[in-house]
Amino acid sequence: MLIPHANLCPFFVPTPSSLSYEDCKATADWLLTQTDMRPTVGIVCGSGLGGLADLLKDQVAFNYKDIPNFPQSTGHRPLSDPEGKLITLPMRIFKLLGVQTVVITNAAGGLNQDFKVGDIMIIKDHINLPGFAGNNPLVGPNDERFGVRFPCMSDAYDRDLQQLAMEVGQELGYGDFLKEGVYCVLGGPSFETIAECRMLHLLGVDAVGMSTVHEVIVARHCGMRVFALSLITNLAVTDYDSEEKANHEEVLQAGKQRAEQMERLVSSVALPERS
Ligand SMILES: O=P(O)(O)O[C@@H]1C[C@H](O)[C@@H](CO)O1
Numbered sequence: 477m478l479i480p481h482a483n484l485c486p487f488f489v490p491t492p493s494s495l496s497y498e499d500c501k502a503t504a505d506w507l508l509t510q511t512d513m514r515p516t517v518g519i520v521c522g523s524g525l526g527g528l529a530d531l532l533k534d535q536v537a538f539n540y541k542d543i544p545n546f547p548q549s550t551g552h553r554p555l556s557d558p559e560g561k562l563i564t565l566p567m568r569i570f571k572l573l574g575v576q577t578v579v580i581t582n583a584a585g586g587l588n589q590d591f592k593v594g595d596i597m598i599i600k601d602h603i604n605l606p607g608f609a610g611n612n613p614l615v616g617p618n619d620e621r622f623g624v625r626f627p628c629m630s631d632a633y634d635r636d637l638q639q640l641a642m643e644v645g646q647e648l649g650y651g652d653f654l655k656e657g658v659y660c661v662l663g664g665p666s667f668e669t670i671a672e673c674r675m676l677h678l679l680g681v682d683a684v685g686m687s688t689v690h691e692v693i694v695a696r697h698c699g700m701r702v703f704a705l706s707l708i709t710n711l712a713v714t715d716y717d718s719e720e721k722a723n724h725e726e727v728l729q730a731g732k733q734r735a736e737q738m739e740r741l742v743s744s745v746a747l748p749e750r751s
């Protein structure tokens with residue numbers, strides 16, 4: 477099953493009712509009545525990377541508005557927006573549909589000095605910076621039917637899939653632009669200041685973005701494997717003499733330029749029978 481990026485601000489405190497097992501089950505059961513397909517891979521498309529959907533044969537498409545309890549994707553939402561609570565609901569619905577592997581793509585700003593615009597970074601780990609202040613999607617009562625109260629995150633990103641992606645990337649001739657690194661999520665929607673970029677660089681962050689991490693935490697909580705890629709759409713500014721200014725248009729533009737290779741890599745790793 478493939479969904480466009482929710483693109484909602486990850487700052488929220490979920491309430492039991494917004495993410496309840498019963499809500500998710502009702503949604504999953506409804507979807508299962510609409511199709512005979514039984515997905516085992518769930519894909520979340522990042523900004524500018526929605527073309528992945530075109531790779532799928534025998535598509536069955538649903539409008540978000542028609543799916544019971546499903547969050548609407550209407551842009552980046554601020555902390556105070558209660559709709560932001562639903563950002564990770566699709567992960568739990570994936571789980572209840574039978575999905576075993578979740579693939580997430582995003583657009584991100586490069587902090588690693590060896591990165592260039594257009595690089596594809598295999599995410600090997602993350603820093604949930606909002607989590608340091610208590611913004612974790614698992615805050616609140618825990619439903620053991622999804623997972624344990626204190627899930628481990630030291631194996632958040634599946635190592636076998638990372639290795640496979642490196643090998644497949646080399647075979648596809650992506651050696652020059654396929655990298656690996658640590659992704660850090662910030663709340664957005666503003667881009668970073670120069671001082672923030674410098675701080676993140678000092679912390680060992682290779683790429684910074686505004687998504688993915690909360691989905692990964694919820695996906696791992698309920699036991700799905702995770703593979704995630706960042707497309708480096710711009711280079712984070714760390715120099716006060718630089719004239720560069722991050723903007724969403726360049727993010728979308730970079731996405732278009734590298735979308736095909738990104739899509740091929742995702743399909744070769746996650747949907748090998750289709751590539
Ligand atoms: O793929 P995502 O949604 O993480 O893309 C990042 C965050 C914002 O949506 C957008 C800013 O240009 O890029």
Ligand SMILES: Nc1nc2[nH]cnc2c(=O)[nH]1
Nearest residue numbers: 583584585684685686727
């Ligand atoms: N936070 C953040 N998100 C991004 N998404 C794409 N580029 C960037 C960036 O530079 N910073």
